[in-house]
Amino acid sequence: MKTLPGSGKIILPADESRKQLYYELISGGSGLLLALFMWGHLLLVGSILLGARGFDWIAGILEDYYIAQPTVAVIIFAFLVHAVTASRKIPAQLHERKAMQQLAKGLRDAGRGRPLASHEYSAFKPHLESMLWIWQVRTGMVMLVLGSSHLILLGLDIFTPLFGVTTGIEAVSSLERVQAGLWPLYGLLLLCVEFHASVGLYRLMVKWGIGSRITRPTLRRIERVMFWLLLGLGILTLVVLAGWLSPPLAFLITD
Amino acid sequence: MEHIETTDVLVIGGGLAGERCAIEAVSAGQDVVILSVVPPRRSHSCAAQGGMQAALGNCIKAGGDSPDVHFLDTVRGSDWGADQEVARMFAEEAPIAARELAHMGVPWTRVRPGMNRYFIKGQRVEIDEPAEKAGLIMHRDFGGTAKWRACYAAAGTGHALLYAVDSQVVRLGIDVRDRMEVVALIHEGGRCWGAVARCLRTGRHRAFLARATVIATGGFGRIYGQYTTNATINEGTGASVALDTGIVPLGNMEAIQFHPTVLVPSGILITEGCRGDGGYLLDKNMQRFMVEAEPDKQELASRDVVSRHMMQCMKDGRGVDTPAGQHLWLDLRHLGEKHLTTKLREVWDICRDFVGLNPAKDLIPVRPTQHYSMGGVRVNKDGHAYGMAGLFAAGEAACWDMHGFNRLGGNSLAETIVAGRIVGRSVAKFAAGSSLSVNTALALSCVKDAERRAGDWLGRSGSGPGVYAIRDAIAETMIKRVGIFRDGNELEQAVAELKQSLARVDQAVLRSKVPGMNPELSFALRLKGMARLALVTAMGALARTESRGAHFRRDYPLRDDAGWLNRTLVRWPRDAAEPSFSYEPVGLIDLPPGHRGYGSAERIEMTVPITAYNDRVADGQNAQGRQASDEPIGSRMKWGEH
Amino acid sequence: MASESAQKRRHLRFEIFRYNPEDQESTPQLQSFELDETPYMSLFLALNQIREKQDPSLQFDFACRSAICGSCAMMVNGRPSLACRTLTEDLPELIRLHPLPAFALIGDLSVDTGTWFRAMNERVGAWIHEQQAFDPNAREEPMNDDLAQAIYEGDRCIECGCCVAGCGIANIQPEFYGAAGLNRIARFMMDPRDKREAGDWFEVVSSDEGVFACVGLMACHDICPKELPLLEVHAYLRRRMLVSRIR
Numbered sequence A: 001m002k003t004l005p006g007s008g009k010i011i012l013p014a015d016e017s018r019k020q021l022y023y024e025l026i027s028g029g030s031g032l033l034l035a036l037f038m039w040g041h042l043l044l045v046g047s048i049l050l051g052a053r054g055f056d057w058i059a060g061i062l063e064d065y066y067i068a069q070p071t072v073a074v075i076i077f078a079f080l081v082h083a084v085t086a087s088r089k090i091p092a093q094l095h096e097r098k099a100m101q102q103l104a105k106g107l108r109d110a111g112r113g114r115p116l117a118s119h120e121y122s123a124f125k126p127h128l129e130s131m132l133w134i135w136q137v138r139t140g141m142v143m144l145v146l147g148s149s150h151l152i153l154l155g156l157d158i159f160t161p162l163f164g165v166t167t168g169i170e171a172v173s174s175l176e177r178v179q180a181g182l183w184p185l186y187g188l189l190l191l192c193v194e195f196h197a198s199v200g201l202y203r204l205m206v207k208w209g210i211g212s213r214i215t216r217p218t219l220r221r222i223e224r225v226m227f228w229l230l231l232g233l234g235i236l237t238l239v240v241l242a243g244w245l246s247p248p249l250a251f252l253i254t255d
Numbered sequence B: 001m002e003h004i005e006t007t008d009v010l011v012i013g014g015g016l017a018g019e020r021c022a023i024e025a026v027s028a029g030q031d032v033v034i035l036s037v038v039p040p041r042r043s044h045s046c047a048a049q050g051g052m053q054a055a056l057g058n059c060i061k062a063g064g065d066s067p068d069v070h071f072l073d074t075v076r077g078s079d080w081g082a083d084q085e086v087a088r089m090f091a092e093e094a095p096i097a098a099r100e101l102a103h104m105g106v107p108w109t110r111v112r113p114g115m116n117r118y119f120i121k122g123q124r125v126e127i128d129e130p131a132e133k134a135g136l137i138m139h140r141d142f143g144g145t146a147k148w149r150a151c152y153a154a155a156g157t158g159h160a161l162l163y164a165v166d167s168q169v170v171r172l173g174i175d176v177r178d179r180m181e182v183v184a185l186i187h188e189g190g191r192c193w194g195a196v197a198r199c200l201r202t203g204r205h206r207a208f209l210a211r212a213t214v215i216a217t218g219g220f221g222r223i224y225g226q227y228t229t230n231a232t233i234n235e236g237t238g239a240s241v242a243l244d245t246g247i248v249p250l251g252n253m254e255a256i257q258f259h260p261t262v263l264v265p266s267g268i269l270i271t272e273g274c275r276g277d278g279g280y281l282l283d284k285n286m287q288r289f290m291v292e293a294e295p296d297k298q299e300l301a302s303r304d305v306v307s308r309h310m311m312q313c314m315k316d317g318r319g320v321d322t323p324a325g326q327h328l329w330l331d332l333r334h335l336g337e338k339h340l341t342t343k344l345r346e347v348w349d350i351c352r353d354f355v356g357l358n359p360a361k362d363l364i365p366v367r368p369t370q371h372y373s374m375g376g377v378r379v380n381k382d383g384h385a386y387g388m389a390g391l392f393a394a395g396e397a398a399c400w401d402m403h404g405f406n407r408l409g410g411n412s413l414a415e416t417i418v419a420g421r422i423v424g425r426s427v428a429k430f431a432a433g434s435s436l437s438v439n440t441a442l443a444l445s446c447v448k449d450a451e452r453r454a455g456d457w458l459g460r461s462g463s464g465p466g467v468y469a470i471r472d473a474i475a476e477t478m479i480k481r482v483g484i485f486r487d488g489n490e491l492e493q494a495v496a497e498l499k500q501s502l503a504r505v506d507q508a509v510l511r512s513k514v515p516g517m518n519p520e521l522s523f524a525l526r527l528k529g530m531a532r533l534a535l536v537t538a539m540g541a542l543a544r545t546e547s548r549g550a551h552f553r554r555d556y557p558l559r560d561d562a563g564w565l566n567r568t569l570v571r572w573p574r575d576a577a578e579p580s581f582s583y584e585p586v587g588l589i590d591l592p593p594g595h596r597g598y599g600s601a602e603r604i605e606m607t608v609p610i611t612a613y614n615d616r617v618a619d620g621q622n623a624q625g626r627q628a629s630d631e632p633i634g635s636r637m638k639w640g641e642h
Numbered sequence C: 001m002a003s004e005s006a007q008k009r010r011h012l013r014f015e016i017f018r019y020n021p022e023d024q025e026s027t028p029q030l031q032s033f034e035l036d037e038t039p040y041m042s043l044f045l046a047l048n049q050i051r052e053k054q055d056p057s058l059q060f061d062f063a064c065r066s067a068i069c070g071s072c073a074m075m076v077n078g079r080p081s082l083a084c085r086t087l088t089e090d091l092p093e094l095i096r097l098h099p100l101p102a103f104a105l106i107g108d109l110s111v112d113t114g115t116w117f118r119a120m121n122e123r124v125g126a127w128i129h130e131q132q133a134f135d136p137n138a139r140e141e142p143m144n145d146d147l148a149q150a151i152y153e154g155d156r157c158i159e160c161g162c163c164v165a166g167c168g169i170a171n172i173q174p175e176f177y178g179a180a181g182l183n184r185i186a187r188f189m190m191d192p193r194d195k196r197e198a199g200d201w202f203e204v205v206s207s208d209e210g211v212f213a214c215v216g217l218m219a220c221h222d223i224c225p226k227e228l229p230l231l232e233v234h235a236y237l238r239r240r241m242l243v244s245r246i247r
């Protein structure tokens, strides 16, 4: 406990403040880890574009060299930790969420429908980031449900021969799962994860002032490009997994 | 007793003067309550842009500066209307005040060692600032000064000062009540015991009893309606509650300053720092008319002189015509974007936001507009009001009288801090040496009176005039007839019109009777005071048949040191229909009246020797109710040491 | 100058939030007003016209009317803005005005920002914590002008409350210092005259009322009428807090 001279107001004890710093580091760090993982994930799953053989080849390498198993454990852990630490910021009360949403909507729409300012500067550039945060929360919620189901399935698959032929990741079981009717859920999860991760990374950069030489509009542009690029690649992968398109790059891997 | 609170010192006004004074009193162990109509950081002091005069002499162009030179500039600027002893005290304490502010955290602009580029009288000049002065407080040029002397924080000096001073108020835990408007003083037998305030949240009244009361309510520019640079809250309630006592005189109310460069059409000030930093004034033919008019000081003559030249220039048909009236141009383009967005940043923002201009590329439309009231509650050199023990005043609300008939730019911020220090000390001393011996019945009856006045307004009905219409009528009269150029006929007309407006206040009817603060009622309660201030200003101007500083009479264009080397005092005795005027000597004279160095050199010389004049000062002022000061009159004079 | 806007005169419609807590008959509602636009009309002029010509009971706050005192912040079509510096020509014909959220309502468009800011300034200790008393006879301490300018930049906040009202977190967590509070902290942190050290600051800044309450909504930065670089300030504080724990 410490009092400041003059006002005599009481400030939080130091260990409480330290806790806040650690929470912040953990939620941001786990988010970052997950986001980076998702790039690798995309490459892994994207290998289906090379055909089932390509997919199995990569999966095989990851498993044979014991990259996959610890990663899976770490990611599951990070996923849980991130979910817990990040959601401490989600407003608990309905009326609080409503207030935030109303505010964010107002800020998003403020600039719309106005006549062009007669001078260059206008205080009415629309502001989107508040709304983006709300969507981050929403997509996070969706991921909590769909992502954990996905992880449970995957976990079972990797360590047990529940699906497919062998233990571990293999194209057959993946194709089986997706085609068994899980594709809409995967589609939704994909959309959520790409949105959440790109906005999350953008926010992380701004929050810590990383790359402060790059201006915010530039960061926003990078965020958008990343989002569409990764989403596109993910959709293509999903389409192949769902069996609507034969692997377009399969010709690369021939005997 | 829920209507009454007590404290040691009551400070009315949370601007620079009030807060600095409160800090001094609290440091001396007194309990202080500050009342303010707005949160203190929103006081109009925050709007001051250009700088604060203090003779630190840090940069090359300030070399050789000293409080003596500052004193001379101030007295010349005042057109010899100032109290020279007060000007002396002020000039000596201003450097301490500026350094104290640095200590409190003001981010003063500092001296950059090495080659610096300046614009001086239209020339680009390079000056090598020596390394040993590196990082000391920098100065900029201002009108009417012999040296660069204005200390500044970009073009947000007042803001930086007010935030630093208020941070000390927060630190000391001083009790500040915002949205509390003083509507009357509590006094009895020539002793002031505090004030009645009306809460602007609830509309309820409350008495604050104190051993010493300080009026620091700022200027009253709003009697000029929209034709002023002042905030909407500068309605002169402080001066008018003093006038209402019937005992306390207001000094030099006719001394009204017009600032040369005010943005058209918004009426927002563009600081003198622009001209100090090398900006020009241009007429519609892009001619620098100030170079012809004042070859020596050019754009940097004192404000009264520049404003008159500008008005004349427009009268001569050299102004730019627009639907919003005539204006001239202020040219800052040559200063460059870098300078404009750093040292004059606030000016840049104002131009962009209010008229969509880019000062690096565009000319700025300006014309002179009401800006400052040199007059106010007349006090002695301790800040103690004439005729009323326990009542003090400081800052723009006071007529301490270092400004006489024209205030120099940057001297007002300096005054608020210096007066805050000096008056604060004497307030604390006065409060410590007296006890609160007042009947609470007096306080309650004052609250009752105030409630009755509000009740009268609410009770009145019928088809009388609206309060805003009366305000507008007063403003039109003031700007048209009590402006930069005055003459007898116009002023007589003005007095007649203002008397009519004053009479109409009593017939006015409110259109809204809602409970609570009721904005219309809040304004109505100030209206009579404003009408009275306007009237005493016009009557004072009519009576003064000479031209001095900002008071310029076409029919008496010369300064008359034989007849008018004096200060106007006005009282409004209780229940009297008209105010009564009297005059006192300006104070002890050290620097004999002479040519200011700009403006007209012609004048009517004094007929009595200075020594004879000085001999009369004490008696002349005592007769007007001057309180005895801690140090006897004249003890601060430095006879001739300049 | 006035050319373009003088030609197209518009008819403006205002929808203004009304509620007078002192009046028992008053209930929160929106009231409509109409007004003809004039060149360079600011909301200061518009609101005063409405009050003087149409409804004299309308409450709102203005003082400087030049964007420096911070009195007049309100929600203009959903966005916190300084009304005195908002020109109607930059707005659509329908203008909705609400009082700032996150602050106590005084009446209609008037809110109590003063009390909030005083409390915030007390809590963060927003004054120079020097070691030596002022010496009237000493020359001022020199300071590099670039540093002085950087401090001035942070000092420019006018306590209008826009950043607080526009921040979702500040709206639901009244203890949060808000962007203005964090900016105030950073201003004193970079001032060498303030002798508080990393450890003194840590407790103030790192708490969940401080910088880690902020989730990076960025509204504060986009809204601040004085265009303070608030996000850079937040990032600076985060990094300082991190470094002060690592060391």
Ligand SMILES: Cc1cc2nc3c(=O)[nH]c(=O)nc-3n(C[C@H](O)[C@H](O)[C@H](O)COP(=O)(O)OP(=O)(O)OC[C@H]3O[C@@H](n4cnc5c(N)ncnc54)[C@H](O)[C@@H]3O)c2cc1C
Binding pocket: B012, B013, B014, B015, B016, B017, B018, B035, B036, B037, B038, B040, B043, B044, B045, B046, B047, B048, B049, B050, B051, B052, B053, B157, B158, B180, B181, B182, B183, B216, B217, B218, B219, B229, B230, B231, B233, B234, B237, B238, B269, B271, B371, B372, B394, B395, B396, B397, B409, B410, B411, B412, B413, B414, B416
């Ligand atoms: C636009 C502008 C720019 C300026 N620039 C400069 C400059 O560059 N340099 C310079 O030296 N000077 C400048 N000045 C002048 C200078 O700013 C003022 O003279 C000075 O700040 C006045 O300070 P003050 O403390 O006396 O009053 P203010 O700062 O006006 O404070 C008055 C206080 O009194 C309170 N108050 C008023 N009436 C009542 C009441 N009835 N009851 C309770 N409280 C009340 C108000 O709320 C406020 O807190 C400028 C002035 C203006 C208008």
Ligand code: HEM
Binding pocket: A027, A028, A030, A031, A032, A034, A035, A038, A079, A082, A083, A086, A087, A089, A090, A136, A137, A139, A140, A141, A143, A144, A147, A193, A196, A197, A199, A200, A201, A203, A204, A207, C215, C216
């Ligand atoms: C389990 C489901 C998830 C939930 C409930 C969730 C929730 C959240 C929330 C509420 C935030 C904002 C926190 C804050 O601003 O302090 C956030 C931030 C973030 N999330 Fe998630 N998230 C989830 C999964 C993920 C995943 C899978 C990724 C990676 C792809 C991820 C990446 C990020 C990143 C990078 C941030 C930014 C961190 C920051 O701003 O400090 N999140 N998450």
Ligand code: HEM
Binding pocket: A041, A042, A045, A071, A072, A073, A075, A076, A079, A143, A147, A150, A151, A154, A169, A173, A174, A175, A177, A178, A186, A187, A189, A190, A191, A193, A234, A235, A237, A238, A241
């Ligand atoms: C623990 C590590 C993970 C592994 C080993 C893994 C593995 C896989 C595999 C093999 C597929 C193919 C489909 C299937 O087999 O069902 C897949 C698809 C997918 N996974 Fe994961 N996953 C992991 C974590 C995650 C996480 C944390 C998320 C997001 C919250 C996620 C989101 C997706 C999505 C959206 C798809 C659809 C494919 C696409 O179009 O890209 N995965 N994953």
Ligand code: SF4
Binding pocket: C156, C157, C158, C159, C160, C161, C162, C163, C164, C179, C180, C183, C223, C224, C225, C226, C227, C228, C230
């Ligand atoms: S930081 Fe900006 S928005 Fe916030 S109070 Fe200060 S000036 Fe207003």
Ligand code: F3S
Binding pocket: C166, C167, C168, C169, C170, C178, C179, C213, C214, C215, C216, C217, C218, C219, C220, C221, C234
């Ligand atoms: S809007 Fe609020 S959450 Fe942070 S970035 Fe600004 S303070």
Ligand code: FES
Binding pocket: C061, C062, C063, C064, C065, C066, C067, C068, C069, C070, C071, C072, C073, C082, C083, C084, C085
């Ligand atoms: S009235 Fe002062 S900021 Fe708008």
